[in-house]
Amino acid sequence: MTEPIIRIENVHFAYNAQSENPIVALTDINLEVMPGEYLVIVGHNGSGKSTLAKHLNALLLPTQGDVWVNGMNTKNGAHTLTIRSTVGMVFQIPDNQIVATVVEEDVAFGPANLGVPEDELRERIDWALDVVDMQNFRHRAPHLLSAGQKQRVAIAGAMALKPQVLILDESTSMLDPAGREEVLSAVRRLNQAGTTIIAITHYMHEAVEGDRIVVMEAARTVTQGSPREVFSQVEELRALQLDVPQVTELSYALHQRDETFPPNLLTVEEIVAEIIRRKELEVAT
Ligand SMILES: Nc1ncnc2c1ncn2[C@@H]1O[C@H](COP(=O)(O)OP(=O)(O)OP(=O)(O)O)[C@@H](O)[C@H]1O
Ligand SMILES: [Mg+2]
Numbered sequence: 001m002t003e004p005i006i007r008i009e010n011v012h013f014a015y016n017a018q019s020e021n022p023i024v025a026l027t028d029i030n031l032e033v034m035p036g037e038y039l040v041i042v043g044h045n046g047s048g049k050s051t052l053a054k055h056l057n058a059l060l061l062p063t064q065g066d067v068w069v070n071g072m073n074t075k076n077g078a079h080t081l082t083i084r085s086t087v088g089m090v091f092q093i094p095d096n097q098i099v100a101t102v103v104e105e106d107v108a109f110g111p112a113n114l115g116v117p118e119d120e121l122r123e124r125i126d127w128a129l130d131v132v133d134m135q136n137f138r139h140r141a142p143h144l145l146s147a148g149q150k151q152r153v154a155i156a157g158a159m160a161l162k163p164q165v166l167i168l169d170e171s172t173s174m175l176d177p178a179g180r181e182e183v184l185s186a187v188r189r190l191n192q193a194g195t196t197i198i199a200i201t202h203y204m205h206e207a208v209e210g211d212r213i214v215v216m217e218a219a220r221t222v223t224q225g226s227p228r229e230v231f232s233q234v235e236e237l238r239a240l241q242l243d244v245p246q247v248t249e250l251s252y253a254l255h256q257r258d259e260t261f262p263p264n265l266l267t268v269e270e271i272v273a274e275i276i277r278r279k280e281l282e283v284a285t
Contacts, residue, residue, distance in 0.1 A: 003071070042207050048220075085161055088165070090167070173202060252264070
C-alpha cells in the first residue's frame, strides 16, 4: 500500500503560544496527502491555510501533534533540510521570490547553492523552464516580465530544487486572468509529471482543478471531498461565506427550477453537454 507523503496528526498551533494572548491558528488538524495528489485548500481569510502550509516544510512546528513528511517528523531538526528539499513553496507575490537579474540565473539560484553539479544544473534549468513554458525568456531580465511570467519563473525556481511536493499559497492572486491560466496550466503539467500539488486559493473555479478539496474555517478543517462532493454543499458553503464556482451556482439555480437538472456541475463543458442532452431528449419525444 502506498504511504502518504504528508501526514498531519492532531496538530494544534498557536502564535505566541507562551504569551498571555496566544492566537490559536490550527485546532485538531488531521490530514494525509498521497503522492501525486492535487489537493486544494480553501477557506475564509484568517482560517489558518497559510499556517497549515508552513507546517508542511518545517517553517512552523506544531504546538501539539505531529507533521510527518515521507516519514520524517518535522520536529526533528536533523531532517529539516531534507524536508525543505522535499516540499517546495511558492508564495503570493512573485517579486519577493526573484533574486537574480537574468531568468535562467534565478532558476539556477537554489540548486546552485545546494552544490548541484554544472551538468545536472543545466538539465534542471532546461526542464523547469520547459514545464512553465518560459524557455524563450531564459536570457531576459525578470523585472521586465509580466506578473504571470514572473510567477512562472518563481515556480521554475522552486521546481529546479526537484521537490516531490509543491505548495502554492495563493500564487495566482496577484495575476490577471491570463496570468492565472498560464500558472494553472504549468501546475497541471507538473502534477501530470508526478509532483504532488497543494494549492491554496480563493478562486473556486481553480479549486475545481484539484482531486480533493479541504475547506478550513476558524483554525479547523470543516469539510473535505472531491470538488463535486464539496461544491454540492452549496448552502453549507454559503453559510461559511464561501462561494461555489459560478458554473455550479448556475447548475444549482437550474436544479431549483427543475429538479431533474443536476445541481453540481463543475465546468462550462458539463453544463453545455447537459443542455444539449436535454434538447436532444426533447426532440426525440
Ligand atoms: N505571524 C503571526 N503572528 C500572529 N498571528 C498570526 C501570524 N500569522 C497569522 N496569524 C493569525 O493566525 C490566524 C491564521 O492565519 P493564516 O495566515 O494562517 O490564515 P489564512 O487562512 O492563510 O488567511 P488568508 O486567506 O488571509 O491568507 C489568523 O488569526 C491570523 O491573524
Ligand atoms: Mg494565507
